[in-house]
Amino acid sequence: MLRRVATLVGLCLLGACAVQAPVERPAGWSDQSYYLPMRDGVRLAVSYHFPGGQPPLTKATTILIQTRYGRGVEARRGGSPTDIEMFLARGYVVAVVDTRGSTASFGPRDVEMGPDEREDMDEIIAHLAAREWSDGRVIGYGISYMADTAEFALSRPAPALIASVPRQLDFDAYLQGFLPGGVQNNFLLYTWGNHTLTVDSGRSSKNPALDCRLRVEDCPGLFPEVQPVDEDHDFSLLREAFGGRRHWKPEDYVNAPFRDDKGDNGFSMMDFSPAAELAGLIRENKPVMIWGSWMDGPSAQAAITRFHSTPDAPVEIVITANNHGHDRSADPFFPDRVVPVPTRDAQFATVFDFMDRVRAGKSVTRNIHYYVLGADTFRDTKVWPPVGVxxxxxxxxxxxxxxxxxxxxxxxxxxxxxxxxxxxxxxxxxxxxxxxxxxxxxxxxxxxxxxxxxxxxxxxxxxxxxxxxxxxxxxxxxxxxxxxxxxxxxxxxxxxxxxxxxxxxxxxxxxxxxTLPYDQGxxxxxxxxxxxxxxxxxxxxxxxxxxxxxxxxxxxxxxxxxxxxxxxxxxxxxxxxxxxxxxxxxxxxxxxxxxxxxxxxxx
CATH class of the missing domain: 2.60.120.260 (Galactose-binding domain-like)
Structure with missing residues (x-):
């Protein structure tokens, strides 16, 4: 995969300029991509990354990442090697999907992780399991929003999904995101909300003057936030997806200060929280490894909440003191330390160990592996708080x-x-x-x-x-x-x-x-x-x-x-x-x- 952005060719004929997708693929471009139609005709953009760049000759397990930030962004996530390259080195195929109404996929975006998006997961998982190179098994994975989609997938009646690894989960979007303690998190609501609105509208978050809807010559500049599928050589499908898209706005929730309030878009924040699917999580009871951090919003609280709210589920928790992406240490007792604890290699070794055990049919024992601030060490406990506290x-x-x-x-x-x-x-x-x-x-x-x-x-x-x-x-x-x-x-x-x-x-x-929807502690x-x-x-x-x-x-x-x-x-x-x-x-x-x-x- 090339590490430079190719020059895009503009062919101007009779005053009209036709822009083509890159001949040489920049870093993060997938090995294969296409639109997958859903039950209602809405088309979702799907990208594949294969070990060695080609579909494997032997059957492989698929890692599923469902994103709303763009498939190219996910392909570049992490260091060198990227997260996806780490999976490829272990023989996994990685499938990245732009969720309904986001970036290159079709459909409206009335709410994050709405009912239609969750129903899409059943069809996506079944489709991946049926690919000719698939061994019929899918594992959900992701950080942040992608962690939430990996968690939502666990509540679905999807037999091919055998486990998920949500990292930095938002179990309750109200309490563990936009309104902790009922106090409006302006930074998240406006900074994050307006970013997603910009990109889903066909504009670049880095240069909002670029508008793929208005000018086709602007479309190449949206990568990696937006990547066309392989057949969309002239960006016509991409522009069609953006055209007239209905989308929620941060202002929809300004006058919805209570958990049961509906925003102006017709959805409460609980409506797009994984906690809303607690019954499904308990019913499916699939293995899950949840990562959090004491220093990343309420992500540690979300992990512990999930642990307590599904008391019989095979749940392993890892809580660090790293940043949101787990690529930098954030222990306030060591303010000058940058290297994450554990290192990225050690993090993925832990993830791969979990996946290997699940694929081998071994049981997952409930456990919380947690870092102690100021002590530079991890401890393990079967209960929270730990025994003796x-x-x-x-x-x-x-x-x-x-x-x-x-x-x-x-x-x-x-x-x-x-x-x-x-x-x-x-x-x-x-x-x-x-x-x-x-x-x-x-x-x-x-x-x-x-x-x-x-x-x-x-x-x-x-x-x-x-x-x-x-x-x-x-x-x-x-x-x-x-x-x-x-x-x-x-x-x-x-x-x-x-x-x-x-x-x-x-x-x-x-x-x-x-009377509460889950165990709030x-x-x-x-x-x-x-x-x-x-x-x-x-x-x-x-x-x-x-x-x-x-x-x-x-x-x-x-x-x-x-x-x-x-x-x-x-x-x-x-x-x-x-x-x-x-x-x-x-x-x-x-x-x-x-x-x-x-x-x-x-x-």
Whole structure:
């Protein structure tokens, strides 16, 4: 496969310019591609990558990647070798499909991973299993959106699909994507949403002036985000696919703040969440290896949620401290380290071991293999939180302290929300669609927040589980958001980020776990419109919410810090939209605010 982009030939005759697809194929171009018609006539673009560039003479298992970012983008994903080249070296055939209504495929895009797209999976899998070079077995694979499609496929009645490896799964698009804690993730909704809208409309995200719909000569410039199929030499099919495409917009969800709200496109965020197909996942009960990261949005939470919500399923979990693509380390205790842990070679060795066991018919034992922040090591557990972990309650106390004993006297502390406070441009949120998480010393950032520190630890401790904060607080406005950051304070004063959580106060009503669509873990809320509680300015509320799960080594001599904010200007929507905000946090007696952290001695 050539590593340079060929010059595209323009033949201008009588003032009309006919543009042809490249004669020489650039890096990422597939070995074979064509349109596959679905039951309703909608045509999906399918690309194949073969070992050695030709269909294998011996039967091979197919890796299925269903993408909405373009088949060429998937072919270039990873380092050198690319992810696909890693599979080819093991003898797999890799099939990459542009999902319905995205990039080169036909059809509307009313919603992400909608009902029609999920039904397409049955036909795609059956088609791949019937190819002359196929051994009849398909394994789903992908990172991010492609992880979600690999997870959705596991819920389908598709016998040829024997397993999936979703990496960086969004089990619940509402809580683990667009509205964590009910707080609108502006970065993801607008940056990601507008990117996909641009590309699916036939324009280049890197140079939006290129418009394949309007000018055929612009079409070649869309690669690798858009690749025509082999028969589409003059881009006519590609332009037909783009023409008049109906597509959802980020603004469709701006006025849908509750989990059960329908956006202007007619779909709720739960409608395109793998969690919505939990019954199918349980019914099919197929082996799955799910990857997540403590430092990548709520991807670790998604993996653990899936583990708990399908208690009898053959699920293996790997949780790292890498970025979204697993190609860079993001452990905040080692901010200068770039090489991912494990390395890409080691990651794929783990993936191939899982696939080999599944293909051999061996059983998959439920397990969570997790990295410990600051310890540079992995541990294994059959349950989460791990055995031996005990909830340790630390009370917010006067003079910015955290103490083990509940303060006997009722006091309070006031905090004026600084709406310029933020977590930066390189965070667990930015890595989901861009910059890797790089958390510097947070001393300066914490100067804008309300902070409470514990005493120094007298022994090394492992923090492993889901911290939960309980605040008794009043707000000046009727629509506050509470953010909580759990941090490590070293003896030299360095403040290291560990994890965070947030909750929009109108969602504060505790939920009965039996009424929820899946196991949400500690301190659950329904986020349904009917369960919303009004906020009365100046009235003390009980606000309890879980932070993102994590595992970290807290060394002897270090302290734990909880930092409270009312805004993250770098990532989330502002609440309230205008005017000042002031919190009054109660300390002690019957309104004792506290943080519960899961700890066990380090061994």
């Amino acid at each position: 005990a909830d340790t309650r630390l009370y917010l106390a006067p003079e910015g302290t955290l103490q083990a004993q509940r303060p006997a006297k009722a006091e309070h502390v006031d905090y004026t929300v600084d709406f310029t406070a933020g977590t930066g441009k390189n965070t667990r949120w930015s890595t989901q669609f861009g910059a890797p998480p790089i958390y510097p010393d947070r001393r300066e950032a914490d100067a804008k927040l309300l902070v409470f520190d514990s005493v120094a630890f007298d022994a090394d401790m492992e923090l492993a589980g889901t911290p939960v904060i309980e605040l008794f607080a009043a707000a000046q406005s009727n629509d506050p958001v509470f953010y909580a950051y759990l941090e490590d304070v070293a003896p030299d004063g360095r403040v290291t980020y560990i994890t965070e959580g947030q909750l929009r106060a109108i969602h504060r009503a505790p939920a009965d776990p039996a 500690p301190a659950p809320h329904s986020f349904r419109r009917a369960d919303a509680l009004a906020v009365v300015p100046g009235e003390t509320m009980r606000i309890e919410f879980a932070l993102n799960p994590t595992a970290a080594l807290i060394r002897k001599g270090h302290r734990l810090r909880i930092a409270i904010a009312g805004a993250d200007a770098d990532v989330f929507r502002r609440y309230p939209e205008q005017g000042p905000e002031r919190f009054r946090v109660s300390l002690g007696a019957d309104a004792a605010s506290a943080i519960t952290v899961p700890l066990r001695p380090w061994r």
